[in-house]
Amino acid sequence: MVAERTLGIDSVMPSLLRGGFAEKLKTTEPDHLIRVAEMIREGGIVAFPFNGIYGLFGDIDNVDVVEDIVTAKNRPKDKKLIAVTTPETIDMHSDLARTKYPKEQIANLLKDIYALGVILPASTRAPYHLVIGDGIDRTLLTIWTEYPPLRTMIEHLYILGGRGLVGTSANKSGEATHFNPDSLYLDFGTNVRAVVYDYFDHLSAQRRKSTTIIDLTNNYPRLHREGNVSEEEIREALKRHNFPELKVGRDVIEVRARAS
Numbered sequence: 001m002v003a004e005r006t007l008g009i010d011s012v013m014p015s016l017l018r019g020g021f022a023e024k025l026k027t028t029e030p031d032h033l034i035r036v037a038e039m040i041r042e043g044g045i046v047a048f049p050f051n052g053i054y055g056l057f058g059d060i061d062n063v064d065v066v067e068d069i070v071t072a073k074n075r076p077k078d079k080k081l082i083a084v085t086t087p088e089t090i091d092m093h094s095d096l097a098r099t100k101y102p103k104e105q106i107a108n109l110l111k112d113i114y115a116l117g118v119i120l121p122a123s124t125r126a127p128y129h130l131v132i133g134d135g136i137d138r139t140l141l142t143i144w145t146e147y148p149p150l151r152t153m154i155e156h157l158y159i160l161g162g163r164g165l166v167g168t169s170a171n172k173s174g175e176a177t178h179f180n181p182d183s184l185y186l187d188f189g190t191n192v193r194a195v196v197y198d199y200f201d202h203l204s205a206q207r208r209k210s211t212t213i214i215d216l217t218n219n220y221p222r223l224h225r226e227g228n229v230s231e232e233e234i235r236e237a238l239k240r241h242n243f244p245e246l247k248v249g250r251d252v253i254e255v256r257a258r259a260s
Helices: 014-018 030-041 063-073 087-092 103-112 148-159 181-188 231-240
Strands: 023-026 046-049 054-059 082-084 116-121 139-144 165-169 194-197 213-215 222-226
Touching (some): 023 030, 030 148, 030 194, 046 148, 046 181, 054 063, 054 181, 087 103, 103 116, 103 231, 116 222, 181 194
Parallel strands (some): 023 194, 046 194, 082 139, 116 213
Antiparallel strands (some): 046 054, 054 165, 082 165, 116 139, 213 222
């Protein structure tokens, strides 16, 4: 037993790995990113890095995938999931006509900042599992980070006919989000088709938090959650892209860093 503790998971549990554990893929292998896009279009869930943390992602239009993600996380079924699309396709599920900010302005903000989630009015094309509220108050949350492996993978997904990703943070409900693929594999190795490996230990604790979120449904951007991008960084980015001043209320959610 002492010897087993020095071995990796591949050595300790080879029979289990062959019996349904996730594939281990790499962000540095272009063929692996294509394979991930194929898995997602086939209806699989993939644990994919998001420039500091990990998320669980599937095809945005696949209702069965949504159920699988919710089950894997032990997540309440009434909590909506998030959309991930490239900034250039931000209007695929959002009704930008109901904001005061043009598509190009929002897209440039998303491409410029380290990572960001934005709450936007939901279009009639948005899948139900993304939408919060009813009628003219329908909104959704879409997130992006200009992280090359993510962009490469999602552009392959578009080529295959996909309209984006549905997802959520890679953690069991109520626990901290994973930023290390090895610990993630232990939690989700039997729930996903693949874990795509990248390491973020070199990043600051700030960057290894869940995504900062702002609300763009009103006349002024409003900070909803402060995570991996600070309020100061958000203010500077909004100013660079000619947005109004950021509003910060007392109800802002603050994300704590995970120690390991």
